[in-house]
Amino acid sequence: MRLPVSNFSVYGAHMSDTISEATLSEFDRDTSVRQREPGVHDTDLSQGWAIGHALNGGYLLATLGRALGETLPHPDPFTITAHYLSATTHGPAVIRSEVVRTGRTLSTGTAGLFQTGADGREVERIRVLASYGDLDTVTGDVRTSAEPPAMPPPGQCFSARDNPAGPDAGPEMGKRLDLRLDPATCGWAVGAPSGRGEMRAWLGLADARDPDPMSLLMAVDALPPTAFEMGLSGWVPTVELTVHVRARPAPGLLRVSVTTVNLAGGFLEEDVEVWDSADRLVAQSRQLARAKVG
Known part of the structure; x- marks a missing residue:
C-alpha cells in the first residue's frame, strides 16, 4: 500500500537510529x-514503515511471513499471496495462522492479520495463502531468458540526498531504506513523467542488513x-499481491524493476523482478492496485 510523494520526496538512503537490540536489524525488530x-x-506494527497514514504492504507481508514461518514446518516462502482488505495502521495486531497441508518439499498455510477497530471489534486487515519450502535445497539449474535491468551504477542514481527539501522530507518508510532510483524513471519527481509504466532502483536496508527471503517480501x-x-x-493502494521467492539472495544491494502495461477501469498491475548482486533473479511478484485517474 503506497501513497503519493510530493516533488522529489523519493524514498532513499537515511541511516536509522541505533537499534537497542544489538543482534537485530531494524527490519528484523x-x-x-x-x-x-x-x-x-502477537506483533507491534511499527510506524517507521508508514507511507502517509497506512503501513506499507510489503512490510506487512514480511511480518505475516514470519508468523507463517514459525507455524509451518518449512522455513522459506516459495509463493505467498496476500489480499489487502483494509488499511493497516501502526500498533498492536494479531496474526492467526493455520496449516493446510504438509509435504516433503512444501507445506501450505493460511494467515490473517487482525486489529481492533474503533468500535472495539476485531477487524481482519489482510488474508494470506502461502507455500513454504527450503531454499537451500533448490538446485542450481537455471534456464531463463530474463536479464537484469540495465541501470546506472548506484552513485549515479537519485536518493533522498537529492531531495531539495532535504533527506527527511519523504515518507517515513524511506528512512529505513537505501533506495537509489534510476534517473530514467524519475521524471515524475520533477513534474515531467515519461508516460511509461516503469520504475527501477537499487535497494537495500538503511542499516546495511543483507537481504534474505523475508526482506524480499518487502522489497x-x-x-x-x-x-x-x-x-x-x-x-x-494494493488490492492483491503475489510474490515468488526463487533463491536466497547474495549479500549487497538488490536491483528492482517494476513495469505496468495495462491501466484500465481504475486498476493497474505491477510486475516486479528483484535481482541480487550475483545477477540472479531472486524474486518476482505481481500486484493489482487501485489508481486515481482524472
Missing part, C-alpha cells in the same frame, strides 16, 4: 512476532508506484 499459542502470534513493494511515471498522483 519491526517484523518480529511473539507466539501466544500455536497458530496465534517487491518498496518502490514508488509506476502510476507516478504514468502521470498519475494520489493513493495507490
